[in-house]
Amino acid sequence: xxxxxxxxxxxxxxxxxxxxxxxxxxxxxxxxxxxxxxxxxxxxxxxxxxxxxxxxxxxxxxxxxxxxxxxxxxxxxxxxxxxxxxxxxxxxx
Amino acid sequence: xxxxxxxxxxxxxxxxxxxxxxxxxxxxxxxxxxxxxxxxxxxxxxxxxxxxxxxxxxxxxxxxxxxxxxxxxxxxxxxxxxxxxxxxxxxxxxxxxxxxxxxxxxxxxxxxxxxxxxxxxxxxxxxxxxxxxxxxxxxxxxxxxxxxxxxxxxxxxxxxxxxxxxxxxxxxxxxxxxxxxxxxxxxxxxxxxxxxx
Numbered sequence: 001x002x003x004x005x006x007x008x009x010x011x012x013x014x015x016x017x018x019x020x021x022x023x024x025x026x027x028x029x030x031x032x033x034x035x036x037x038x039x040x041x042x043x044x045x046x047x048x049x050x051x052x053x054x055x056x057x058x059x060x061x062x063x064x065x066x067x068x069x070x071x072x073x074x075x076x077x078x079x080x081x082x083x084x085x086x087x088x089x090x091x092x093x
Numbered sequence: 094x095x096x097x098x099x100x101x102x103x104x105x106x107x108x109x110x111x112x113x114x115x116x117x118x119x120x121x122x123x124x125x126x127x128x129x130x131x132x133x134x135x136x137x138x139x140x141x142x143x144x145x146x147x148x149x150x151x152x153x154x155x156x157x158x159x160x161x162x163x164x165x166x167x168x169x170x171x172x173x174x175x176x177x178x179x180x181x182x183x184x185x186x187x188x189x190x191x192x193x194x195x196x197x198x199x200x201x202x203x204x205x206x207x208x209x210x211x212x213x214x215x216x217x218x219x220x221x222x223x224x225x226x227x228x229x230x231x232x233x234x235x236x237x238x239x240x241x242x243x244x245x246x247x248x249x250x251x252x253x254x255x256x257x258x259x260x261x262x263x264x265x266x267x268x269x270x271x272x273x274x275x276x277x278x279x280x281x282x283x284x285x286x287x288x289x290x
Contacts, residue, residue, distance in 0.1 A: 014176075018169040022162060025283075029158040032288035037146075042289040049284045052165075053277055060172050061273045062266075067106040073121050074277070081128040085285060088135035092142050 017059045024048045039093040043086060053078045111175070112267035120274045123237070127278050130233070131285060134226045141222050146290045148223040156207050157287045160200045161279065164238075167196030168276040171245070171269045174252075181259030183252050190249035193272065197242045204235055227286055234278055241275040244268045 006013040028045050057074040058064035064071075110117055138145040174189035211228070218225050248268035251257065257265055 012176075014169060014172045018165065021165045021280075025158065025161045025165065028284050028288055029154065029161075032154045032158075037290050045284045045288050049281050052280045056168065056273055056277050056280065060168050060276075061270055062111045065105075065107055066110050068108055070108070070110045070117065074124070077121075077124045077128060078281075081131045081281065084128075084132040085135040088132070088139050089289065092139045 014059055017055050021052045021055060024052050039089060042089050046082060046085060046089075050078050050082050110270065112270040113263055116267045116270055120270060123274060124278070127234075127281075130226075130230050131281060134230060134285060137222055137226060144221060145223045148221065148227075149287065149290055152227070152287055153207055153210070154287050156203050157283050160203050161283050163196045163199045163203070164276045164279050167193040167200075168273050170196065171272050175262070175265055175269050178252065178257050178262040178265045179259060183255055183257060186257070186265065187249050187252045190245055190252065194242055194245055194249065197238055197245070200238055201235070201242075204231070204238075208232075230282065230286065234275070234282060237275050237278070241272045244271055 008016055011019075025048075028048050031041060031045055054075060057078070061074065063074060170189045170193035174186045174193065177183075177185035177189060208228075211224075216224050216228070218228050245268050248265055251264060
C-alpha cells in the first residue's frame with residue numbers, strides 16, 4: 001500500500017491538522033473564559049467544533065481517501081446534530 | 094508544484110473506510126446514540142435556559158479544555174501509529190500507541206477529579222435537569238474512553254508481539270477508528286456542555 005505522507009512547510013498534513021484543532025480549541029476555551037455569550041457566539045463555537053469534527057473525519061479517520069457511501073456518514077452525523085443544536089439555540093434566543 | 098508542498102505517493106481512493114467494516118457499523122450506532130443525547134440536551138435547555146446557563150458556569154472549563162487537548166493529541170498520536178505500521182515499523186507504532194494511551198490516562202484522571210469535586214458537593218443525577226444531562230452524557234463518554242483505551246492497549250500488545258506488518262494491519266486501523274470516534278464525540282460535547290450559552 002502506498003504511504004499517505006503529505007509534507008507541507010516541513011510538517012506532515014496530520015501535524016497541521018493537529019495544530020489547527022488545538023488552536024480552534026484554544027479559541028473556544030478563551031471565548032468561554034471571557035464569558036462571551038449569545039446566539040452568534042454559540043453558533044461560532046459550534047462551527048469551530050464542526051470544523052474540527054470534519055478534520056478528524058477527513059484526515060484522522062482517513063475518510064478523505066474513501067469514495068462512495070462510506071465517505072459521508074460522519075459528515076452527516078456532524079450536520080444533523082449540529083443542525084438540531086443550532087435550531088434549539090435559535091429557538092431559545 | 095510549490096517547493097513548500099511535497100506530495101509523496103498518496104493512497105489511492107478506496108471504497109471502504111480503514112479498519113474492519115464491523116467497527117464502522119458499531120461507530121455509526123454509537124454516534125447515533127450521542128446525536129440523540131446532544132439534541133436532547135439542546136432541546137431540554139430550550140425550556141430551562143436560565144437553569145442551564147447558571148449551572149454551566151459552575152463547571153470546570155479549564156479541566157474540560159485540558160481534556161480536549163489530551164484527546165486531540167491522543168488522536169494525532171494514533172494517526173502516527175497507523176502511519177508507522179503502514180511503513181512496517183512495529184516498534185514506532187507501539188511507541189505512538191503508548192503515547193496515545195498516556196493522553197487517554199490524563200483524560201480519565203482529570204475527568205475523575207471533576208466527578209469527585211461534584212460528588213463532594215452532593216451533586217447527583219437528580220439534582221436538576223442540567224446535572225442529569227451533564228453527568229449522564231459525560232459519564233457515557235467516559236466509559237467510551239475506557240473502552241477505547243482497552244482496545245488501543247490490546248492493539249499495542251499485539252503490535253509489540255509483531256502481530257502486524259506493512260501489509261496486514263487491519264487491527265491497528267480498527268482500533269484507531271474507534272479511538273477517533275471517542276475524540277469526535279468529545280469535540281462536540283466540550284463546547285455544547287461547557288461553553289455555549
